[in-house]
Amino acid sequence: MSVLALFLAAVMAVIAWWLVQQRITTKPWLETGPIGDAGAPSLPAAKIGLGVFLAVAGTLFALFFSAFMMRMNMPELNAPEWKPVPAPAILWFNTGLLVFSSGALQWARAAARRRRVEGVKAGLVVGAGFALAFLAGQLIAWQQLNAAGYYLTANPAAAFFYLITGIHGVHLLGGLAALGAAAEKAWQGITAKEIQLRIELCAIYWHFLLLVWLVFFGLLLFTDPSRPGSGLISFICGML
């Protein structure tokens, strides 16, 4: 539960910071009059909403990672079924695609801020293209692993790989739907200012999914027995 504990500790820290802003030590029964709400966030509701959603989605992925690591460290169950999945080389390429996708959306975000509609459109198309290529690449990785005998029912390590990459892919598909809706607005001739918030939300979501992928990819690499340092993560998991 170490990954989950770390993630929830971070969420709790944000909540604690926010609570402190709410003047929770005041004595409201002594205060009359229309006082301002010092702690109310000035961000748009949609952005706060996305933040809350990312906390939920983050918890979800942290739980998957925790389950993955807990299962990995149950020695009484490990022989002979836990066979760590070797990370296919294409995953490096896929990682690059997702980085570019995220970068393209960041570019679109900057263009929207500078009110350049053409830049926004280009960023959206490139970002979506790289995201679709990433998804296709993940499917190829599935095929390669399947061909190498690491199919879903082969052992729990393989099952975790399919599960986590699958859930990540579904999240990306959901993001693409939102991106599509934003793109539709952009092509309808809406101004860059009006679309700015949507683009920002998409870009933040993309960065989040990139981060999730990097964490999982890192986990895979560190637990791949054919690579040096594979014992490190197991050691840390064991300690925690």
Added chain:
Amino acid sequence: MVEIRVDGAIPAAEVPDVELYHAKSWITKYVFCQDAKVIAIQYSLTAMGIGLVALVLSWLIRLQLAFPGTLSLISPEAYYQFITMHGMIMVIYLLTALFLGGFGNYLIPLMVGARDMVFPYVNMLSYWVYLLAVLILVASYFVPGGPTGAGWTLYPPQAILAGTPGRDWGIILMLSSLILFIIGFTMGGLNYVVTVLQGRTRGMTMMRLPLTVWGIFSATVLALLAFPALFVACVMMLLDRLLGSSFFMPAIVQAGEHLSYEGGSPILFQHLFWFFGHPEVYIVALPAFGIVSDLISTHARKNIFGYRMMVWAIVAIAVLSFIVWGHHMYISGMNPMFGFFFATSTLIIAVPTAIKVYNWVLTLWRGNIHLTVPMLFAIGFIVTFVNGGITGLFLGNVIVDVPLSATMFVVAHFHMVMGIAPILVVFGGIYHWYPKITGRMLNDTLGRIHFWITFLGAYAIYFPMHYLGFIGVPRRYYELGETAFVPPSAAALNVFITVAALIVGAAQIIFFFNLVWSFYKGKLAGSNPWRATTLEWQTPETPPGHGNWGKELPVVYRWAYDYSVPGAEQDFLPQNQPSKGPSRQAAPV
């Protein structure tokens, strides 16, 4: 004497007054409606409808326990299906949905002074996904093999193995339904949280919020962080069942046949399930805590004692509830050091909880107590919650839990603390807010009859059940048969409990009759029949119109508990009453 008065220019609202969604047809006004008040009623009616199914199931369970073998329709398989469905419906589809989807949707926008939730469309979707989840759950009664009989905890490996009722379809529908429920709840939960954060009207600081909102808000945050664990567990078990993966399934030899599973960990499921399961107790309890605080303060005409402590206690309970899940797993073979940790953290939760109980009692102390029906239910809650909480101290200790685990004592404990206690608050809340929702009062006499039968009947059911647990009567057994250590008198006690359960269940007809009858014939309520301070009672129309507030949003000048302020003309000062006039004074320093 120190008096603090914060006058000055009214700051701008945190969010600009948004343009409201307006229904264009009957369908979008009453069916696919985006108004939180309508969604609240949809949630509540659906939850109560499915709750009635669970009530009937509990009758059947009790009939089997009291008169084993008498009713031919209750086979062992059917019995396990009854207990599974009863538990899951009550915890998830009734209580969670009713407190957060029902009370949350109705009260949050009104109490914080907003026109609606911040994302009304997503809010509407939330209800329809919830309804779909309920329908899928109900559908499991109509598939071959019927619903799952794996127990409400759905523990693998037995949940998906042949021999468990509903193994073919029931478990698939149950897991799918739970996944949908969580998706639907997340949509609603985003609304509840962001509306509290962003939708508050001018002057409504967090520390001026009624405790009802604090309770629902904290429970929602808790649920948003805890439900993903159930989601993960359901997805993984669904893959084990449908695609043959082995997340939770170890190598199994069944009836001489080696199954294809190997290498999974059933304990991993238990961790995931209880990482959700324990916060779930507080997802149900925190809204109840909040609502009861407001009921007691209003009906005792006294400000809530220790408001700040109440808020801090809610937050502390919410945080602590994430580190106690292991106390559900003492007998899973965990490391004894973990048992020590979880027992300690469990007992620590008693501290903020006790603070709340003391504060409720001190609010009542020398209050001008009106024994209205909502107040009766609120006091009934306090007593019941204390009773259930005390048996929780027994079960929180590893050494006491081990012999009591899987006995009727556990059943009695959790029914008192998270069954009866929150349901008493649900009733109290409905009797309290029904006049705002419909414009008419519920019938008082029927309400009192309903309260006394329900309250005394619940004790007739669960007090003896503790004793059954002490003498070792196990839970989950289809029938006891002849057991050396269980005296024959246990059977007589079981009959007594069943008769009480049948009466309590039937008494709920009074409540539902009252709901319907009063809707047409009840006494007109006026806008603020309880003379309460919080904003929902200050709306220009009753029931509140679309947009809640007419042209201008209310401005908040004081906290939610200005009752019986010395020198005031009336014994309550609404939150939106301007600050001229009396105010509380700090005690001499």
